[in-house]
Amino acid sequence: MGSPIVQIVHPSVSKAWLKRRDGAAGPALRRAQGLSLLDGLAAIGFAAGLAFGADAIANHREPLIFFACLAAVVAAMLLRALLAYASARTGAKAAATAKADLRADLARSLFGGPRRPAGEATTALVEGVEAMDGYFARFLPTRMAATALPLLMIAVAAVASPISAAIMLATLVPFIVAMILAGTAAAAESRAQFQALERLSGLFLDRVRALPVVLAFEAEGTTTAALGRSASALAQRTLKVLRVAFLSSAALEFFAALAVALVAVYCGFNLLRLLPFPVPEQLDLKRAFFVLALAPEVYAPMRRLAAAYHDRQAAEAAAARLSTFEEPAAKPAVAPLSAAPAIRFERVTIRYPEADAPAVSGFDLDVPAGAIVALVGASGAGKSSLLNLLLGLSPLSEGRILIDGAERPVTAADIAWAGQSPLLLPGSIADNIALSRRDASRAEIEAAARDAGLGPALAQRPGGLDFVLDERGGGLSGGERRRLSLARALLKPAPILLLDEPTANLDTVAEAQMLAALRRAAHGRTTLVATHSEAVAALADKVVRL
Structure with missing residues (x-):
């Protein structure tokens, strides 16, 4: 009962993989970054409004000037609120786009690449992809603002007070160093925590699978102790991550507060003419107030970046696993078949990786168009x-398949499929039939349902095609489920029809009704039917016994 091996990926590999995924967010990410930059410009306007308003009060200027400054301050506040809201929504949209693209790539890799354990595949498609949400929604938009806005604001502050700008620039250096050190430490602890979580998950899954053996050998105590040790190790790793996060936040807040305090002390002593050393500038209230109001905004983008840094850590930890999935190979475009093709199997062998013997060996078959x-x-x-x-769900180990005499891939548009256990989703019967062709009209869906023999079933249910199935796809009998699957195949105008046990577990009357529907479905198509039923075999032009 060994635990699954956790594949270790170098941090540089996961970072490079993440960098390649940055473009998947599309234009929404660029809009979110632009909105974050605009927030900095609004902050400059806010500081300017406060400075001019304070100057108007101190110098007893006309009330109109004060109210104009007050209106500018309120407008800047509202604009910043709107920009924050729009940036959050746009970032969420960018994350949704990137996650959908990543999930599609992972699905193609899972189906087209080496087979993966079900637990690992599910974790990648669900938890791994969701770990990317904060990275695309918050970290990437904030990163650009944290890079550009502090320098821009310091440059603007230099117009009012070069000395204050120099103080901000000097204190920015230890702030950045603290961010780098804290980020490096937190990233290392986050990777260790993620590995501990994977080990605990693998151990738990392994023991659940072996539960009959554990009970048979009365190893409940040993198993519980092993799980407890793994859980304690994970708890310790989690506490270390939190400890580093709290220490890094404290360090960043210290340097941000220190910078604002130094600027405030300098401006105050300059205004009071109490500086113990000469400086090449003499501040008035307007310039001092502007610099003082702008000082906290210089560090605000970097503080937001620090707050979102844990999103990057989570994404890098997930990327260490997701980067082990092969990138989906680009497939050449193939025109769909225009008519029912002839299919030839030549010495086809199917061998699954974990099987001792091939499922099919040296199979030959000619299927006329x-x-x-x-x-x-x-x-x-x-x-x-x-x-x-x-x-494309079984491996072709040896041999080849010819379509109309040529080796060419069969596309999804070429095949209509009706399996033993059709997928049913929560929704109406019409929606479930239309899964095979989303642009089908209501009349086409009704015709497919009628030709598949679903008429009596629809007549017995309120709403007919609009009858809603539950979250498990229930509400239909086994035979009705197969007819719904056949209706999907009828709705899709594909030249190849594949049917897997279409009449299994049906009584004689239901089987006879299904046979009539099968004749209609196979008309004008090249059809392969896997069946145990001699009645279904009697419909065929050719019967192959395996």
């Missing part, structure tokens, strides 16, 4: 494997 061929044999003879081979 538009013909119906029934694959008949005992369970495990390889009928479903041959159908899955055309679907």
Whole structure:
């Protein structure tokens, strides 16, 4: 009962993988970055409004000037609130786009690359992808603002007070150094925590699978102790991550407060003419107030970046696992088939990686264009494997498949499929039928349902095609589920039809009704049917017994 091996990936590999994914967020990410930059400009306007308003009060200027400054301050505040809201929404949209693209790539890698354990695949597609959310939604938009805005604000502050700008620039250096040191330490602890989580997850899954053995050998105490040790190790790693996070936050806040305090002390003593050393400038209230109001904003983008840095750590920890998935290979564009093709299997062998013997060995078959061929044999003879081979779900270990005499891939548009256990989703019957062709009209869906023999089932349910299935796809009998799957195949105008046990577990009357629907579905298509039923085999132009 060994635990699964955790593949260790060098941090530079996961960082390079993340950098390649940065462009997946598309234009939404650039808009979020632009909105973050605009927030800095609004902050400058806010500081200017405060400075001119304070000067108007101190020098007893006309009330109109004060109210104009007050209006500018309120407008800047509202603008910043709107920009923050728009940036958050745009960042979330960028993250959704990037996650959808990543999830599609991972799915293609899982189906087209080496087989992965189910637990690892599920973790990658769900938890791994979701760990990227904060990275795209918050960290990437904030990173550009943290790079550009502090220098821009210091340059603007230099117009009012070069000395204050020099103080900000000098204190920016230890602030950046503290961020780098804290980020490096936190990243290392985050990777260690993620590895501890993977080990605990793998150990728990391994012991659940071996639960009958654990109970048989009365090893409950040993197993519980092992799980407890792994859980304690994970808790310790998590506390270390939190400890580093708190220390880094304290260091960053210290340097930010120190910078603001130094600027405030300098401006105050300059205004009071109490500086113990000569300086080449003499501040008035307006310039001093502007610099003092702008000082906290210089560090605000970097503080937001520090707050979002844990999102990058989570993304890098997930990238260490996701980067082990192969990038989906670009496939050449293939025009879909325009008519029912002839299919030839030549010495085809299907061998699954974990199997001791091939599922199919040296299989030869000629399927004429538009013909119906029934694959008949005992369970495990390889009928479903041959159908899955055309679907791209079984490995072609040896031999070749010719389509109209040429080796060419079969695209998803070329095949209509009706399997033993059709997928049903929460939604109406019409929506479930339309999964095979999303642009189908209501009349086309009704015709497919009628031709598949779903008419009596629809008449018995309120709403007919609009009858809503539950979250498990329930509400239909086994035979009705197969007819719904057949209706999907009828709705899709594909020249190849694949049917896997279409009449299994049906009574005689239901089987006879299904046979009539199968004749309609196979008309004008090259059809392969895997079946145990002699009645279904009697429909075929050719019967192959495996």
